[in-house]
Amino acid sequence: MSIFDEEKLKLVSGNSNELSILSYDVNSIQRYIFQSSNIKAIMGSSKMIDEFDKEIQNMKEFYVVTAVGGTGMIIASSDREVEVKEMIKDKFYKMVPGGEITISSVRFKRDELINGIKNGKNYKIPADIAGIKFENMDGKNSYSDIFKIISSEMQRQKSLNNPKTPLFEDVQRCELCGVMPASSIYHFADGDLYICSACELKIQKGKEKIREEGYAEELADISLSEMDKNWIGFIKVDINNLGNLYSKIKTSKEFEQKSGEIEDIIQSSINKVVNVFNLKNKYLVPIHGGDDLFMMVPASKVVDIFKTLSSSLSSLSKMGLSFSAGLGISNVKMPIKFIFESAEALISSAKKCAYASDNNENFVAFKVISSNSIDPVTEDVLYEDEKTKNIYKLGFGMSLSQFFNDLAFVEKLRNQKLIPFLQKTYSCVKDRYEVAGLNVNYFFARSEMKRVIEDPIQYFNKFALTERSEADGKKVYESKIPYLLELSRLWG
Numbered sequence: 001m002s003i004f005d006e007e008k009l010k011l012v013s014g015n016s017n018e019l020s021i022l023s024y025d026v027n028s029i030q031r032y033i034f035q036s037s038n039i040k041a042i043m044g045s046s047k048m049i050d051e052f053d054k055e056i057q058n059m060k061e062f063y064v065v066t067a068v069g070g071t072g073m074i075i076a077s078s079d080r081e082v083e084v085k086e087m088i089k090d091k092f093y094k095m096v097p098g099g100e101i102t103i104s105s106v107r108f109k110r111d112e113l114i115n116g117i118k119n120g121k122n123y124k125i126p127a128d129i130a131g132i133k134f135e136n137m138d139g140k141n142s143y144s145d146i147f148k149i150i151s152s153e154m155q156r157q158k159s160l161n162n163p164k165t166p167l168f169e170d171v172q173r174c175e176l177c178g179v180m181p182a183s184s185i186y187h188f189a190d191g192d193l194y195i196c197s198a199c200e201l202k203i204q205k206g207k208e209k210i211r212e213e214g215y216a217e218e219l220a221d222i223s224l225s226e227m228d229k230n231w232i233g234f235i236k237v238d239i240n241n242l243g244n245l246y247s248k249i250k251t252s253k254e255f256e257q258k259s260g261e262i263e264d265i266i267q268s269s270i271n272k273v274v275n276v277f278n279l280k281n282k283y284l285v286p287i288h289g290g291d292d293l294f295m296m297v298p299a300s301k302v303v304d305i306f307k308t309l310s311s312s313l314s315s316l317s318k319m320g321l322s323f324s325a326g327l328g329i330s331n332v333k334m335p336i337k338f339i340f341e342s343a344e345a346l347i348s349s350a351k352k353c354a355y356a357s358d359n360n361e362n363f364v365a366f367k368v369i370s371s372n373s374i375d376p377v378t379e380d381v382l383y384e385d386e387k388t389k390n391i392y393k394l395g396f397g398m399s400l401s402q403f404f405n406d407l408a409f410v411e412k413l414r415n416q417k418l419i420p421f422l423q424k425t426y427s428c429v430k431d432r433y434e435v436a437g438l439n440v441n442y443f444f445a446r447s448e449m450k451r452v453i454e455d456p457i458q459y460f461n462k463f464a465l466t467e468r469s470e471a472d473g474k475k476v477y478e479s480k481i482p483y484l485l486e487l488s489r490l491w492g
Helices: 007-012 029-033 041-055 079-097 110-115 141-161 197-213 240-249 252-276 297-320 336-356 400-415 419-428 433-447 456-464 479-490
Strands: 017-024 063-068 072-079 101-109 182-188 191-195 229-241 283-288 291-296 322-330 364-368 379-384 391-394 398-401 467-469 474-477
Touching: 007 063, 007 072, 007 110, 007 291, 017 141, 029 041, 041 072, 041 079, 041 197, 041 283, 041 291, 063 252, 063 398, 072 079, 101 110, 101 141, 101 398, 110 141, 110 379, 141 252, 141 400, 182 197, 182 283, 229 336, 240 252, 252 283, 252 291, 252 297, 252 379, 291 297, 291 336, 297 322, 297 400, 297 479, 322 336, 336 364, 336 398, 364 379, 364 479, 391 479, 398 400, 400 419, 400 433, 400 479, 419 433, 419 456, 433 456, 456 467, 456 479, 467 479
Parallel strands: 322 364, 391 474
Antiparallel strands: 017 072, 017 101, 063 072, 182 191, 229 291, 229 322, 283 291, 364 398, 379 391, 467 474
16 A cells, blocks of 8 residues: 555656655644734635645645645655755745745655665654654654655754844834835725735735635624624634644555545534524634644523534544544633633643543633733743632633533522622631531522532532642632632623
8 A cells, every 4th residue: 555646656756766744834824814903804814824735736737745834745756856945935935925935855665665664863853842752663654654755854954944024224114014115095984094015915815815704894893792893702712632633644545545534523613503593693713724723602502602612523433533622712802822822821721631542532612802911821821829829710621521510500590590609608618628528518508509519518618718738738719619610601
């Protein structure tokens, strides 16, 4: 069984026995997409990268293995290596102005791309790439051997090629991206701005993408209820365990098949929530490529949408995969870049749980973004009470099942009009552990909490203050009450 398509290899190699695998990767792709806070410019940046990938896919004279999400792999005869690099660069800088790209190449014998690498000593590579560990190269893990080599070279090229933001002296910079020199005045609904030609093209492409995909034109359009006038929901999803999956792949055809299956599952999941919740013109997907997804949806429906989305994504488990998610609501006035970076931090929290778990579970971290700051929300927001040193937890990772259980608990409290008891508990946990326990028990007995949870001790230990021991034996107390109060804000 040939690793790469043997007929395609013959077509591109001609009489040569040496082939070159060229890889490209758009540098800091997310930073490029969110360079501006203008929705149309953001969507246009995403569209330009998509169109560049499609242009690479149409390079029929070469063997294009993959080109999606700003990354690609092309095989050509070694004597055309420089020519192909220049073609990729030329297309990229014309189609993605203001962006940067890294291109790497590794030469192989044609037989190695058909039957596998029998002698790994010919290639200098580290022990693992991007967290993916490989067995010795003996042809058994054929495609993953080659993947490791080209990934290593890409990392090396990126370390050498460190493009810096261009500096333009004595010129007015673009008022959207703040990087390129401004070239023209653009008329926006809320006033005129002096912008660069790259941002002008981004806006044009963004308008096209919004129209083609049925996205919202403005954040204010992402609204289904009164709550949505002030809040916006966000969902970011990232696939776990991809390294394990890719390290077992034997052929490029299998790689294309697996990648296609993942893409289909994510796309069908998006389509499902759009149809079920009638989201046409009321949502945005600024990032969707490979294993990455970032959605902005009405805040009033973000949890229901997430439930449907996660249920649909659960079919990833058939491939031995799971996912991590960053979920929350944000003040609608926050810059989209800030919301995205906060979602990224929540993903990191969820992934820490995934890495620590022996089970193929899905994980999530939740946060309400209600005020601006210099930096986005950091993962695992822990802050100590100055007096008691009790720790209040926000934005921490947990299994999906735990999150939905907590959500159901808060919904019961809301239905029984018992959210004020959470607020009362919050004031109690600011005291020492023993005192807090007595006070919570006292208020529990005087409340209607037994309608929701019968045992006050269970409530206190599970939510109010949970005792744990650190490595040095010191006892610390963590409270999930601030997190439960944030969950209660999902209902306005």
